[in-house]
Amino acid sequence: EIPTFGKSDSSYEEVVHPFYSFWQGYSTKKSYAWLNVYDITEAPNRKVVKVMEKENKKVRDKAKKERNEEIRNLVTFVKKRDKRVQAHLKYKQEKKSSDLKKSEEQRQNRLKEKKEEMASYQESEWSKFSNFEKELENIELNVAHQFGDISDTEESNDEYDELETDRPRPTIKNETLHCIACNKIFKTIKAFQNHENSKKHKENIAILKLYQGNEDILLSESDSCSEQSHKEDSRVLNEIEHTPLEKNRTSESSDSQSLERQIHEELPKKKR
Incomplete structure (x- = not known):
C-alpha cells in the first residue's frame, strides 16, 4: 500500500516519515520493452539472439535508472521544502542542544562532587595525621614516665645541652x-x-x-x-x-x- 502525503498538521512519525521513506526508495516496475533496439525474432541463430538481448537490456536498465532518479530527486526536492519536515528537524536540533546542555550540567555536577569528596578526604587525612601525632606524643610520654627518665622542664634540658656542647658523645636513640x-x-x-x-x-x-x-x-x-x-x-x-x-x-x-x-x-x- 502506497502511504498518503497527509495534511499540514499530520504526525511526522505516523504520516510524513512513512511517505518520504517509501518514495525515496522508489523503483519503477515498468519493463521499458518498447525501447528495445533489436528484434530477436529476426536473428539468424542463437548466438546473435544473445547479443541482441544483451544490448536491449542495457537500454532498458538505463531508462529505469533515469526514471528512478527522477522520482527520487523530486521527492528530495519536496521534502526539503516541507514545513512538517522542517519543524521536525528543528525539534530534533533543540532536543539535541538540550541533551548536550543537560549532559554538560551533569558532568559539571559530578566534577564538583568529586572535588568536594577530594577536599573532604584530604581534611580527613590531615585530621587523622594530627591525631596520630598526638597519640605518638602521649605514647612517648607514657614510656618516659614508666622508665623514670623525664626532664622536669625544658629549661633543664637547655642547660644540660649547653654544658655538654663541647663533649663528644654518641648518638643515642x-x-x-x-x-x-x-x-x-x-x-x-x-x-x-x-x-x-x-x-x-x-x-x-x-x-x-x-x-x-x-x-x-x-x-x-x-x-x-x-x-x-x-x-x-x-x-x-x-x-x-x-x-x-x-x-x-x-x-x-x-x-x-x-x-x-x-x-x-x-x-x-x-x-x-
Whole structure:
C-alpha cells in the first residue's frame, strides 16, 4: 500500500516519515520493452539472439535508472521544502542542544562532587595525621614516665645541652637505656638492670660521684690564695685515698689499687 502525503498538521512519525521513506526508495516496475533496439525474432541463430538481448537490456536498465532518479530527486526536492519536515528537524536540533546542555550540567555536577569528596578526604587525612601525632606524643610520654627518665622542664634540658656542647658523645636513640657512668647503651630493660648491679658499674658510679664532689669544692674555693688552695687539694686527695668504696676491702685489694689510679687520673688539676 502506497502511504498518503497527509495534511499540514499530520504526525511526522505516523504520516510524513512513512511517505518520504517509501518514495525515496522508489523503483519503477515498468519493463521499458518498447525501447528495445533489436528484434530477436529476426536473428539468424542463437548466438546473435544473445547479443541482441544483451544490448536491449542495457537500454532498458538505463531508462529505469533515469526514471528512478527522477522520482527520487523530486521527492528530495519536496521534502526539503516541507514545513512538517522542517519543524521536525528543528525539534530534533533543540532536543539535541538540550541533551548536550543537560549532559554538560551533569558532568559539571559530578566534577564538583568529586572535588568536594577530594577536599573532604584530604581534611580527613590531615585530621587523622594530627591525631596520630598526638597519640605518638602521649605514647612517648607514657614510656618516659614508666622508665623514670623525664626532664622536669625544658629549661633543664637547655642547660644540660649547653654544658655538654663541647663533649663528644654518641648518638643515642633511647636515652632511658643509656648508662652515663659507663657510656653504654642497652637494648632491653633487663640488660640495663643487670648492668646496674654489676661491680664495674658501681665502681664507675663511685668515681663519678667523687669527681663531681671534688669539682664543686674546687669551684667554690676558686678565689682563695694559692697556698690555701694547695693545702685544700692535698686534704681532698687524702680523703679520697682513704674513702672505702666497698665493704670487703681486704678481699678486693687489687681492685682498690686500680680504683685509686683511676681517681688520680680523673681528678682535674686546679689552675694556679
